[in-house]
Amino acid sequence: MIRTLSTSFAVLLLALVPATAREFTDAEKAELATAVADFNTAMTNQDWATVMGIVPPKILEKFAGDAGITQEQLLEQMATLMEQSLATVTIDSFGMDLENATYSETDDGTPYALIPTETVIGLGEQGQMRATSQTLGMFEEGEWYLVRTEDAATLDALKSIYPSYASLEVEPGTMEPVTE
Numbered sequence: 001m002i003r004t005l006s007t008s009f010a011v012l013l014l015a016l017v018p019a020t021a022r023e024f025t026d027a028e029k030a031e032l033a034t035a036v037a038d039f040n041t042a043m044t045n046q047d048w049a050t051v052m053g054i055v056p057p058k059i060l061e062k063f064a065g066d067a068g069i070t071q072e073q074l075l076e077q078m079a080t081l082m083e084q085s086l087a088t089v090t091i092d093s094f095g096m097d098l099e100n101a102t103y104s105e106t107d108d109g110t111p112y113a114l115i116p117t118e119t120v121i122g123l124g125e126q127g128q129m130r131a132t133s134q135t136l137g138m139f140e141e142g143e144w145y146l147v148r149t150e151d152a153a154t155l156d157a158l159k160s161i162y163p164s165y166a167s168l169e170v171e172p173g174t175m176e177p178v179t180e
Contacts, residue, residue: 024103024111028144032113032137035144036096039135043094043119046086048079056138056145062161090122096135096146106164113137114170117148120178133173138162149173 024032035054042050052060052075064074097116105111117135122128133150136158149155150173159165 024113028111028139032101032139032144033098035137035146036098036115039146040095043091046083046091048082049075051082052078054146056140056147056162058140058161059147059158062157088124091119092122092128093118093120101137107167108164110162110164111139112165112168113139114149115146128178129175130178131173131175134170136168136170 039051039054041047042054057071060071060074064071067074069077095118097118101113101115103111103113113136115135115137117133119131120128121131131150133148136147136149138145138147147154147158149158149170152172155168155170159168
């Protein structure tokens with residue numbers, strides 16, 4: 001009985017102690033800012049090769065392997081697909097709000113950032129649509145990579161490739177007409 005109470009008390013104390021995530025260094029934050037700026041510029045300029053180059057290598061490896069092609073071929077095909085898909089629309093604005101990013105780590109200590117992201121797409125005479133989501137900044141082997149997490153399928157794929165992100169929860173993205 002005393003042993004059970006002691007164990008319960010210890011568990012309660014651990015639950016009350018605030019969890020401390022590792023602090024990101026100024027250099028890591030500066031590197032993330034550079035990656036975000038590069039991505040923002042590439043999206044605005046519809047430079048799909050650069051956009052795809054900021055995807056984590058393990059994701060590229062998995063998708064290329066599943067398709068039976070090289071990573072280079074995958075990058076070329078994805079850039080072409082993006083060009084074709086967006087030929088009839090414009091990206092009127094794109095931005096990641098790094099000032100409101102949240103920094104954390106997975107259960108195994110893998111550092112990451114969640115960055116609020118907004119894209120406004122022009123649809124010609126149909127007006128504009130605003131997409132909001134969070135972009136996952138992944139710090140892997142000393143490099144920052146960026147992954148859009150606007151839907152469950154993308155998040156599930158990420159978690160299957162990176163099991164350390166299994167408990168990551170990201171709010172689903174939204175898409176709505178611009179009425180301003």
